[in-house]
Amino acid sequence: MLTELLQGTDAGGFLIIQDSASYSGRHLLKSFINAALHREEAVHVLGFEVSEEELKDGLIGASIHRLHFHNAYTDPLGWTHNPAFTVHQFCSEGVTQLVKQTSQSKPATLVIDSLSWILRHVGPPAVCKTLQQLRKGGAVRAIIGLLHADMHQRGTVGSVCHMATSVITVAPGMKGDEAVAKITKRSKSGKVMQDEEIFSFKEDFTVVVQNRPSQLGLKQTETEERETDPTANLTFNLRLSDTEREAKEKLALPFVFSKEKKTALLHSGRGSGRILYEPDANDDYDQEDPDDDLDV
């Protein structure tokens, strides 16, 4: 599913890459940027966390001119006198203006690096509102955001991811090169698909998806144990011949209450002892009237 997502988000799509301190999702983000550039899309990056140099590092190629980096890294809070783009300018009008300034008629793909930076300064409701307006606005075709899930409360992460059409959570894999991606994709019909894939990167940021991880992690291949015959190689005979086996199976075990025994007990056969009882006057003992003199 990762390869499908890399091939293109649908219009109006919102993809979130969730990472943590143990594994950075920026590399995957760059893969998405790379894929979009190769598809001849205009990509606008709102760069808060890393510098332009660092983001463009490794993304070579003729299509790099389609990548527009909006510098929100050097002064995101307006601490100097002429900031390029501050975090407070992150609203639907501000971003739309920014995108329309440099883009051609085709709607662009907006990449936000990172949503966590914005969420730290602008509250989740405002961020969600802006994202929703941008999706509907039309200036932006698709949005890809990087979110550091361990920097926010679960509720915040949940609310922002709820708006996304796809969420990829990355984590370190078993081997050094590999990483695990847990993907949740919501289609327009409402169907939710989930998948887990192991992937790694090639030099040019293309993603190589390996096999799905097995449920039990490192599964040991169990060799089939050949059943050993315990009755072989003995000095005495433990085997049964056919007649012996038949007799064994026919044998009724002494304390097992089988159906035959039950019928034998209930219906006594002919010739067996019978008990005849005639109640004696002395035997007629009424517990409640021992002297038999109550007129009841």
Add this chain to the structure above:
Amino acid sequence: MVTMEPIFTDSSAHPERLSGQLHTGRVRLVSDRQSDASFLIHHFLSFYLRARCKVWFLGLVQSFNHYSAVSQRLGVSLAQAKEKGQLVFLEGLKESLSVLIPQDTNTGSKAMDFLRDPAVGLKSLYEFVRSSVSSSGSRAEGAEEWGPLVLLVDDLSVLLSLGVSVGAVLDFSHYCRATVCSELQGNVVMLARCDGEEEEGDGDDEGSETLLKGLTHQCSLTLHVQGLPTGFCRDIHGQVEVCWRRRQGDGQSTQKKLFQYKVHDKGASFFAPGTSSAVL
């Protein structure tokens, strides 16, 4: 090639050794959990001074004399470096006196102004760092030329204790990174400390854990110092987990490495787990 510069005495286990080349534009986070990583700060301080870099030291927890005494043991004279202009030292403890005990003849810098109102944030501290770091570019005639700038911060967690919010500290470290690494092509080394066990979930939002996670996201190399999981040992003082977050240019895939260390009088030695000289 090398991004890890500590002195390896039993270094046969490591492929990284000191190279003549110093990387620039890197942020290194030194952190500890229930341990004391300040020996790494002393190490980096003396290392960069010896490598003839211009060092800017933001010392918030100890006095200048403390660092000077330790550096003397490591073979570097801080007073001399300061005189030559190689080292610029902000003594946080001394500066904070001018805020805490205001006097009329107050010519102190605005660096520690956040102590007055921690909610305001660290913008003034950043401006102080920026102005002195930028002004160091304009040297007097005949002054020595130094290598790339290094900003050392000891330490960021104390700012949390002083009432500054986690967000403000993260903003401050971001701006330091933007100025020193990207603009001035220098390096940044920061120390952040943690007291408790590693917590899961969204319990304490304004804690040292969140700060540590936020700083980890910002940096390219983390050195996490912890005690040995098995307990106290006389010959091995603890372990350092080195984690490379950004991929190296050569596609180096190793992301994490664990070393054990021992702090001596004259520095620290690092070795692969199980290869301590006491054991071999």
